[in-house]
Amino acid sequence: MSAPLLEVAGLTRRFGGLVAVDDISLSLQPGEIMGLLGPNGSGKSTVLNLISGALRPDHGSVRLNGHEIGAAAPHRIARLGVARTFQLVRVLGSLNCRENVLAGLAFGRDALWGHPAQQRADELLARVGLAGRANTATAELTYIDQKRLELARALALDPRLLLLDEWLAGLNPTELQDGIALVRSLRGEGLTILLVEHVMDAIRSLCDRCVVMNAGRKIAEGAPDAVLAEAEVIRAYLGDDDA
Amino acid sequence: MKPAFLLAAATVAVAVLATVPLYANGYQLSLAITLMNYTVLATAWTLFSGPTRYVSLATVAFFGIGAYTAAVLAERMAWPWILLIALAVGLAVALIVGLSTLRLSGVYFVIFTFGLAELIRQIVTWYEVNVTRTLGRYIFVGIDPADIYWQLLGLAVLVFAAGIVIRRSRLGLALRVIGDDETVARHVGINTTIAKVALFALSAAFMTLCGAVMAPRWTYIDPAIAFSPVVSFQVLIMALLGGVHRLYGPLFGVVPLVLLFEFLLARFPNHFSILVGLAFMLIVYAIPQGIVGFVERMVRRKGEAA
Numbered sequence: 102m103s104a105p106l107l108e109v110a111g112l113t114r115r116f117g118g119l120v121a122v123d124d125i126s127l128s129l130q131p132g133e134i135m136g137l138l139g140p141n142g143s144g145k146s147t148v149l150n151l152i153s154g155a156l157r158p159d160h161g162s163v164r165l166n167g168h169e170i171g172a173a174a175p176h177r178i179a180r181l182g183v184a185r186t187f188q189l190v191r192v193l194g195s196l197n198c199r200e201n202v203l204a205g206l207a208f209g210r211d212a213l214w215g216h217p218a219q220q221r222a223d224e225l226l227a228r229v230g231l232a233g234r235a236n237t238a239t240a241e242l243t244y245i246d247q248k249r250l251e252l253a254r255a256l257a258l259d260p261r262l263l264l265l266d267e268w269l270a271g272l273n274p275t276e277l278q279d280g281i282a283l284v285r286s287l288r289g290e291g292l293t294i295l296l297v298e299h300v301m302d303a304i305r306s307l308c309d310r311c312v313v314m315n316a317g318r319k320i321a322e323g324a325p326d327a328v329l330a331e332a333e334v335i336r337a338y339l340g341d342d343d344a
Numbered sequence: 345m346k347p348a349f350l351l352a353a354a355t356v357a358v359a360v361l362a363t364v365p366l367y368a369n370g371y372q373l374s375l376a377i378t379l380m381n382y383t384v385l386a387t388a389w390t391l392f393s394g395p396t397r398y399v400s401l402a403t404v405a406f407f408g409i410g411a412y413t414a415a416v417l418a419e420r421m422a423w424p425w426i427l428l429i430a431l432a433v434g435l436a437v438a439l440i441v442g443l444s445t446l447r448l449s450g451v452y453f454v455i456f457t458f459g460l461a462e463l464i465r466q467i468v469t470w471y472e473v474n475v476t477r478t479l480g481r482y483i484f485v486g487i488d489p490a491d492i493y494w495q496l497l498g499l500a501v502l503v504f505a506a507g508i509v510i511r512r513s514r515l516g517l518a519l520r521v522i523g524d525d526e527t528v529a530r531h532v533g534i535n536t537t538i539a540k541v542a543l544f545a546l547s548a549a550f551m552t553l554c555g556a557v558m559a560p561r562w563t564y565i566d567p568a569i570a571f572s573p574v575v576s577f578q579v580l581i582m583a584l585l586g587g588v589h590r591l592y593g594p595l596f597g598v599v600p601l602v603l604l605f606e607f608l609l610a611r612f613p614n615h616f617s618i619l620v621g622l623a624f625m626l627i628v629y630a631i632p633q634g635i636v637g638f639v640e641r642m643v644r645r646k647g648e649a650a
Contacts, residue, residue, distance in 0.1 A: 153531060179533035193524040195589075204521045207514045208533035214514055258532060 104167065106131045106293045107152070107262055112161035114151055121147045123317035124161070129262070134284075134294045136304045136325065139314035140338055145297040146188055148314070149264045152295070153185045154178040165262065182210050184260035186251045186268050188297075192239040198226060199235035201250055205257025225253040229283065245276045252283070263287065265296040269303045281306055301329070313337070354504075361497055365490035373489050379602050380496035381558055385575070386582045386594035387503045388550035391510065392543045394588035395519035398449070401576040402441070402457035405464050406434050406548040408571035410555025412468060415481045415565050423485065427556050434552025435545055437464075442541035449526070458573070465571035472567070480566035487560040495557045503550050507591040510543070519543060574617075577624070578605065585627045587634025596635040 105128040114122040122144045129135050137145045150156040152163055154175035163171040170178050184205070193201050202222035206213045213221055223235055229249040234242075242250060248268060255263060269280045281303050288294065288307075298304050304311060304325050311328045313321040315337035321328045328334060364376050385403055393400050413430035445456050472479045510516045518539045521529040529536050555570070562569060578601070586597030601623070608619050631638050 155527070155531070174535075175530040176533050176535050179531050185531055187528075191525055191528050193521055193528060195524050196520060200517070200520075204517060204528070204534075205532045207517055210533075212514075212533075254528075254532065 108164040110162050113159050120317050127312050133309050136308035136311040137297045143314040144317040182261035184255035184258040185264035188266040190247045192247050198237050202253050202257050205254040209258035229253045263294045269300050382598045384499045384554045385579045388547045390588045392547035395523045397523045399454045400457045402460050403579045404575040405461035406551035407555035410552035411559040411570040414556040414559035415483050418483045418485045430556035438545040438548035442544040446540045465567045469567045581624050587636030590636050593636040
C-alpha cells in the first residue's frame with residue numbers, strides 16, 4: 102500500500118462538556134473516495150472543520166502527505182491543497198460566477214491571476230456544468246447551480262484532497278444522478294475525496310470505504326454495504342428495536 | 345468607455361480643479377477646501393470599509409493624529425518632514441490597532457473604533473494637561489489656504505489611484521471575498537488578517553495625512569477640535585449617501601452633504617446635530633445602496649423594461 106494522502110489519528114475536539122469528536126482515526130489513500138456517515142450531531146462536520154482548519158483539535162494529529170497540518174490556519178491548509186464545500190451552501194453573493202471561481206484561483210497552491218485565471222475559471226465553470234454562466238449573478242442561480250459553483254470554487258484551488266459536506270443533500274432525483282456522476286468524474290482525475298453524506302444511493306455508488314460515527318466516536322469502518330449492515334450502525338440510526 | 349478616455353477626462357478634471365485657488369474668493373476657497381478634505385476622508389474610508397463592510401468610526405482618530413503631529417512639530421522642521429512623521433505615527437497606530445482588533449466583527453468593531461478615537465483624545469488631553477501643562481496649541485506655519493487646497497487635491501488623486509490599483513489586484517478581490525463571507529475567504533487560501541490590516545493601514549495613512557495637511561487651517565487646535573467624533577460620523581454618512589461599492593461613490597455624498605451642512609450650520613447653528621442626525625436616518629432608510637447604487641438600479645430596470 103502506498104503512503105496515505107490524509108492520515109488522521111486520535112482526533113479529539115470538545116465544546117465545553119460535549120466531546121464532539123472523540124478519538125477519531127482514519128486514513129485516505131490517494132485517489133480514494135471515503136464516506137463519513139452518522140446520525141445528525143455525530144460530529145461529521147466537526148471532523149471536516151478540524152481537517153480544513155476551521156477548528157483546532159484539542160488532541161490528535163492531521164497529516165497531509167506526511168506533514169502535520171493539525172494546528173495550521175485554514176488559509177495555509179487551503180494553500181497546501183485541501184479544498185472544501187460547506188454544509189449550507191456558501192456562494193459569494195456580490196460576485197458573479199466567474200469571480201466566485203477566481204476567488205479560488207487567485208490564492209491557492211498554484212495561484213493564477215489575470216487572463217489565464219479568467220480562462221481557467223471559465224473552464225472550471227464548464228467542468229461543473231455552468232458553461233456560459235460566467236457573468237451571471239449568484240442570486241439568479243438555482244440551488245443545485247449554487248452547489249455546482251461552490252464545487253468549481255473548491256476545484257479552483259487545484260486540491261489534492263476535497264472535502265464535501267453534504268454536497269448532494271437537497272437535490273431532486275435527476276439532479277442527484279448528475280451530482281453523483283460529477284463527483285465520480287472527479288475521482289477519474291485523481292482527486293481524493295472525503296464526503297459527509299446522508300444520501301445512501303450516493304454513498305453506495307461513490308464510496309470505496311466508509312467510516313460511521315455516532316456521538317463523536319467511530320463505530321464502524323469498511324466497504325459501504327458491509328458497514329451499513331452492521332448492527333451497531335443500524336442501532337445508531339434507527340434505535341435498538343431495529344438492530 | 346475606454347480607459348484612455350477616462351484617464352484623459354480625469355486629468356482634465358484635476359487640472360480644472362487645480363485652478364480653483366487662482367480665481368476663487370476667500371469663502372469659495374474655504375468651501376473648496378472642506379469639499380476636498382471630505383473627499384479624501386470619505387474615499388479613504390471607502391477603500392477599507394467599502395469592500396470589507398467593516399464600518400469604522402476611527403476616521404477622526406487618524407485625522408486627529410495627523411493634525412496633532414503637525415501642531416506639535418510646526419515651526420520645528422520643514423513641512424515635508426512633518427507630513428512624513430505624521431504618516432509614520434498614523435501607520436504605526438493603524439497597524440497596532442488593526443492587528444489587535446480586526447478579529448472583531450460587526451457591531452463590536454464599530455464600537456471599538458468609536459472608542460479608539462475617544463481613547464486617543466483622552467490620552468492627548470491627559471498628556472497636554474499633565475506633561476506640557478497647556479491644553480491647546482497654536483499653529484503658525486507659512487502655509488496659506490491655496491497650498492492646503494493643492495495638497496488636498498494631490499492627496500485625493502493619490503487616494504483614487506490607490507483605489508483603482510487595489511480594485512484590479514488580487515488584494516481587491518480578497519477584500520470583496522472577505523466582505524461577502526470571511527469563512528469562505530479563509531478556506532480559499534486568503535490570509536484575511538494581512539489583507540484587512542494592510543487596507544486598514546492604507547486607509548488610515550490617507551486620513552492621517554489629511555489631518556496633517558488641514559492642521560494649519562485652524563491656527564489653534566485642542567483635542568476637542570482635532571478629535572471631534574462628528575468628523576467620523578459625517579464621513580460615514582457621506583460615504584453611505586454616495587455609495588460604497590464604487591470608488592467614486594462617496595463623491596456623490598460629499599458634495600451635497602458638505603453644502604447641506606454648510607447651510608445648516610449657517611442657518612440653524614443650535615440645531616445642527618439634530619438635523620444631521622435626521623439626515624443620517626433618512627439616508628439609511630431611503631437609499632441604503634447610496635446614490636450611485638440607486639441610479640445604477642434605475643438604469644438596469646429601465647434596460648430590462650425596454
